[in-house]
Amino acid sequence: MSKKPPQPEGPERATLVSVQQRRPSSGDALAELEQLSTSAGYALAGEMSCVRARPDAATYIGSGKLEELGELVSASSADTIIFDNALSPIQQRNLEKALGKPVIDRTGLILEIFARRAQSAEGKMQVELARLEFLATRLVRGWTHLERQTGGIGVRGGPGEKQIELDRRMLDDKIKLLRTRLGKLGRQRMTQRRARGRTGAFRVALVGYTNAGKSTLFNALTKSKIYAADQLFATLDTTTRKFYLAPQVNATLSDTVGFIRDLPHTLIEAFKATLEDTLQADLLLHVVDASAPMLREQMDEVHAVLHEIGADDIPQFLIFNKSDLLPVNLHVTNDHTGSGDIEARASMPRFAVSALTGVGVAALKNALFDAVLADPRFQSVSPALPDTTQISA
Numbered sequence: 001m002s003k004k005p006p007q008p009e010g011p012e013r014a015t016l017v018s019v020q021q022r023r024p025s026s027g028d029a030l031a032e033l034e035q036l037s038t039s040a041g042y043a044l045a046g047e048m049s050c051v052r053a054r055p056d057a058a059t060y061i062g063s064g065k066l067e068e069l070g071e072l073v074s075a076s077s078a079d080t081i082i083f084d085n086a087l088s089p090i091q092q093r094n095l096e097k098a099l100g101k102p103v104i105d106r107t108g109l110i111l112e113i114f115a116r117r118a119q120s121a122e123g124k125m126q127v128e129l130a131r132l133e134f135l136a137t138r139l140v141r142g143w144t145h146l147e148r149q150t151g152g153i154g155v156r157g158g159p160g161e162k163q164i165e166l167d168r169r170m171l172d173d174k175i176k177l178l179r180t181r182l183g184k185l186g187r188q189r190m191t192q193r194r195a196r197g198r199t200g201a202f203r204v205a206l207v208g209y210t211n212a213g214k215s216t217l218f219n220a221l222t223k224s225k226i227y228a229a230d231q232l233f234a235t236l237d238t239t240t241r242k243f244y245l246a247p248q249v250n251a252t253l254s255d256t257v258g259f260i261r262d263l264p265h266t267l268i269e270a271f272k273a274t275l276e277d278t279l280q281a282d283l284l285l286h287v288v289d290a291s292a293p294m295l296r297e298q299m300d301e302v303h304a305v306l307h308e309i310g311a312d313d314i315p316q317f318l319i320f321n322k323s324d325l326l327p328v329n330l331h332v333t334n335d336h337t338g339s340g341d342i343e344a345r346a347s348m349p350r351f352a353v354s355a356l357t358g359v360g361v362a363a364l365k366n367a368l369f370d371a372v373l374a375d376p377r378f379q380s381v382s383p384a385l386p387d388t389t390q391i392s393a
């Protein structure tokens with residue numbers, strides 16, 4: 001029996017692969033994959049991007065590129081290969097066999113990050129549910145991560161049908177159990193939500209692409225110190241705090257998990273309950289990283305997820321954050337509508353802010369106060385401007 005080679009010190013090294021259907025306009029697909037990989041704790045060991053109109057059924061990239069990738073992997077002594085594209089179980093297996101290393105795809109990578117970041121019991125259960133559901137789709141054709149544990153990579157033939165049946169039953173049972181537990185938590189939250197509803201707070205929720213600066217803005221608005229960092233999915237669990245707008249106004253602000261292109265559907269499903277809870281808001285602050293090259297695509301993605309969870313009819317402010325990174329003469333509110341339902345978005349109030357430096361935050365608070373005044377529940381609130389000395393204190 002061969003001995004396992006000694007584990008290399010430091011983080012696992014990953015070679016990144018991105019396949020585009022058409023010639024890419026920029027290297028942004030790889031840039032985001034880099035961010036995802038480092039957020040999951042990988043060190044980067046080489047990158048490869050290529051154009052392919054149709055994925056190869058067996059290996060996604062085709063034999064010529066696979067050979068090239070093999071050379072790159074051994075030259076850069078990578079431990080893992082990460083694909084930006086969704087791989088079928090058979091493609092993943094063939095690639096692993098050819099490269100002799102674990103291969104993961106974008107969905108697997110995002111699930112890894114979520115698994116690392118989940119803090120609350122509910123968050124952990126949601127991620128586990130998403131992971132098991134993803135795994136269940138991989139049980140087709142007799143290859144699973146479970147097989148890796150029992151048989152190992154490269155063992156000829158898959159596990160017998162009986163084994164697959166057992167694995168599937170085990171997975172199904174676990175999935176059912178998690179769903180029941182999450183359902184119970186959801187009902188508890190519903191009760192809490194009703195209780196909160198009676199208190200009549202004006203509820204504001206932050207939404208946006210991951211890394212847009214939601215948590216930083218949350219801290220700026222509520223004078224809190226929740227975790228904000230230059231990594232994707234720094235926030236997984238929702239945080240809700242009261243925040244000050246004016247003496248008679250009871251307002252709450254919620255920070256939520258960020259969105260990303262091709263967010264695995266199992267994750268949206270798993271997080272739906274928490275998101276739905278948060279998105280019972282009176283107003284959404286859609287935080288956009290105004291300095292992001294893919295800003296339009298990111299905004300479109302957020303609108304798509306909001307639509308999917310049925311939150312696209314909640315009034316929305318567009319917050320163009322990180323204005324400090326933009327050239328001073330660029331007027332952020334011009335040409336920042338995004339594509340898609342432009343008409344709906346054109347009417348959304350928009351603000352340029354820097355959550356980091358505080359520029360524009362007071363103006364945003366004023367607008368929030370106006371939004372509260374426009375709400376029939378707060379008709380008795382005096383329409384004086386909020387106490388700005390309090391705000392900047």
Ligand SMILES: Nc1nc2c(ncn2[C@@H]2O[C@H](COP(=O)(O)OP(=O)(O)OP(=O)(O)O)[C@@H](O)[C@H]2O)c(=O)[nH]1
Nearest residue numbers: 211212213214215216228229233234235258355356
């Ligand atoms: N220059 C600049 N950086 C900012 C600003 N706001 C946030 N950042 C930085 O952007 C990075 C991401 O900020 P977060 O607040 O964690 O972003 P988030 O939207 O909560 O991200 P996730 O929770 O990962 O989805 C951090 O490094 C922040 O310091 C800003 O106005 N200007």
Ligand SMILES: [Mg+2]
Nearest residue numbers: 214215234235
């Ligand atoms: Mg955050």
